[in-house]
Amino acid sequence: MKGKKRVLLAVSGGIAAFKAAALTSRLVQADYEVKVMMTKNALNFIGEVTFQALSRNPVYTDTFIEPDPEKIAHIDVADWADIIFIAPASADVIARLANGLADDMVSTTIMASTAPKYIAPAMNVHMYANPAVQRNMQRLVQDGYQFVEPDEGYLACGYTGKGRMAEPEDLHAMIDHHFIRAAHPEWHGKRVVITAGPTQEVIDPVRFLSNRSSGKMGFSLAAEAAARGADVTLVAGPVSLDTPHGVNRINVQSAEEMYKAVMNKAEAADVVIKAAAVSDYKPAEPLTEKMKKSAGSETLHMIRTADILAELGTLEKKPVLIGFAAESENVEDYAREKLRKKNVDAICANSVVSEGSGFQVDTNSLDLFFRDGTKDHIPLMSKADAAKQILNHIPPLWVNRYDR
Template sequence: MNTSKKNVVLGVTGGIAAYKAADLTSRLVKKDINVDVIMTKEATNFINPLTFEALTNNKVVVDMFEDRKYWEIEHISLAKKADVFAIVPATANIIAKIAHGIADDMLTTTILATKSPVLIAPAMNTNMYTNPVTQKNIKILKEYGFLFVEPAAGRLACGTYGAGRLADVEEIEKAILELLDNEKKRDFEGKKVLVTAGPTREPLDPVRYITNRSSGKMGYEIAKALVERGAQVILISGPTYIEVPKDVTFIPVETAVDMYNAVMMHLNEVDIVIGAAAVSDYRPKEMKKEKIKKDEEKLTIELVKNPDIMYEVGQKKGNKISIGFAAETTNLVEYAQRKLKEKNMDLIVANDVTQKGAGFEVDTNIIKIIDRDLNVKEYPLMTKIEASHVILDEIAKLL
C-alpha cells in the first residue's frame, strides 16, 4: 500500500485509553503517514502533548484560542488536510457533542468543518456505553455516515467488566489504512439506495414452497460496500442464512409479491435501485391450506406469473438509477442486453452460472457489466465484495 503523503488527523479525548493513541500514532508514522494531533484539554491530563509532538514532528493543537491570530485558519486547514479523521479514544462526551453539532473546542470545530471520513473508536465505562442516550448518539452519527471501530468487551480501568474497552490498536490501525488505501471514496454520500437480495419462496402448502438456489451473498455484499462508501441503504431480502449487514435498514420478505410491495413502498424515497434478488417468476395459483398428500402418481400444479419488480421500477423510476442482474446458462450477453432494454435499466450485471466460481452459493463471481449503449465490460474471477465495488464504481459514473 502506498501511504506516502497521506494525512491523518487524530483527535485524542480525555479517557484512560488516551495513552494507546500514542501507540497508534507511532504505527502510522512508521508507515510514512503524516499525523496531526488535536487534543482536548481533558486528554492532556492523561498524556502529555509533548509525546505526540515527539512522535509526529508536528505541533499538537489543544487550545483553540491559544493564538487568536491563527486558530480559525488552523482548524480549517486541518479539516481540509485530513484524508482520514480519527478520534481515538472517543468519550461519551465527544460523541454527544458531535451528534448534536456542538463545536466548542478545536477538536469539535475541526470535525464539523471536515469532509473527510471520520472514524470513531469509543472507549468508556460499560454503563456509559450501553446507556440509551449514548447508543442513540452513536446511531445518529452512523446515520450521518460516521464510521465506528466498535469497542471490545473486557475488564475496564474502573474495575467493571463489559463492553466499552477501546478496540485493539491493530484493529483501529487496520480501519484507518483501509480508508486511506481504497479511498472508497464515500462517493455515495448523501445517496439512498434500495437493494434487493436473496431468493423468494412461493408456498405450495403449509410445509412446501418453490424457490431457487440464490444464497443472497451478492446482494448482501453490495449492501455492505454501499455502507462503506457512504450510502444509506434499504436492504429488502428474501430468506437467507446470512448475517444482516450493519447500518442498513433491513426489510425481510418471503414471496415475490411481498418483495414487490416493499420495493414499491420505498421507491419514491431512494435515488438508486439495485435488483440483486433472484425473484421467482411464477407462483402457485392456489396455496393449499392443508399439506398435499401423495395419494396420486402425478401432481399438477397451476402456476401464475409474479409481478416483474425491475420492469415496474423501470416504468416508474423517473430520474432514478436502476441496476439489474442476469444469471443465465446460455446466450449470456444477448439475454442480458434484451433484459436491460426491456426493463429500462441503466446497467445490468450478467453472469453465467454454469461457470465455476460464478454460480450460486459461492463467495466469488465472474461478471460482465453492460451499459445503456450495450457496451460490455468483462471482469475475471473475484470475490463478491470485490465485484460489489467494481459494480459501484460503474454506478458512481452515473451520479
C-alpha cells in the same frame, strides 16, 4: 504521496479497551498503518505492549517522553494521522475534549491535530444518559467530531442498556467508509435500493419453492454503496448474512413482499439495483395443511409472480435501473433481450455454470451490457471487488437524466 492510510487510535480507561486491541489487529490486517496512544487510566485495563505488538509501532503514553530530539512527539503524531479514532472514549475524555483541556498525550495530540476525529463512547448506561455527558457530546459534534453510537446490551458494571462500545467490526467499517466516501463524492446522499437473495413461495406449512441464491452479490453491492456515502435500502430475501454497516435492511420472504417493498421505495430512489433471484412462479393456492405423500404423482398449479424489474421500467420517473441476468447458456443474447424488454439502463449477466461464478460462491465474473449498445467485462474476482466495478459504471448513467 502517502501509501497506507494512517489511523491514530486513542484508547482511554475502560473495560472496552480490549475491543480496541481487536480493532487494531483488524486494521493492520486490512493494510492500514496504525499508531496507538493511551491515557494513564487505559494502562490499568490493558498493557501498551499489547498494542505495540499488534500495531508494530511504538505506543504513546506520556507527553513528556520524547525519544526523538528532532521531533515533538505529540505534534509529530498529530500531523501524521489521516484520521483519529477515540475508542473507547470515557466520560472523562469526552469532557476534557469538550472543554479544551490538554494535559496528557491523548488530549494534547487530539487538540493539535487537524485530522477528522471519531469518538466511540463506552460507559455505564446512566453515565451515558447524564445531562453533562450529553451536553459535552453535543458540544463536540458542533466542533466537528463524529460519534459512533454505543450499542445496547449487558455492561461490565452489571447493568443492561445503552453504553457498550460498538463492536470492532463496526468501527473498522466506519474507518473504511471514511476513506471510501472521500474517494467517491458523487455517491454522497444518493438514494439507492438494492435487492438481494432468493424469494420463497409457500407450497404448504412445510415446503416452499426457492432457488440457490445466497444474496452475497447484492449484499456486497449494498456494503460498497453505503461505504461511498449513499443512502442504501437493502430488500433482502431469506439469507443468513449480516446487514452491512450503514445499510437499512428490509427482510421479505415472497416475491410479492419483495415487489411491495421495492415499489414503495422506487419512485424516491436515484438508483435501483435488482440483484435478487426472484421466483418467477408461485403455487396458485398454497395449502394450509401439509401435503401428504400419495402413491401416484402430484400436480402443482403455478401462476406467475409480479415482474419487479419490468414494472420498474415503466415508471414515469424511472431511477437508474440495473438488472441482473443469471443464465446457463446464450448469456449475451438473453441479457440484451432483457435489457431491451425490461427498459433498464444496464444488465449484469453471468453464467451460473461457469466455475467460480454465480450462486453460493464468494466470487463472480460478469458481463455488463448498456442501453447504448456498449459492454464491459468483469473478470473473475471476489464479489466485493465486483461490486466496486459495477458501481463505478453507474454515475455516468444518472448524468443528464432529470433533477430530483
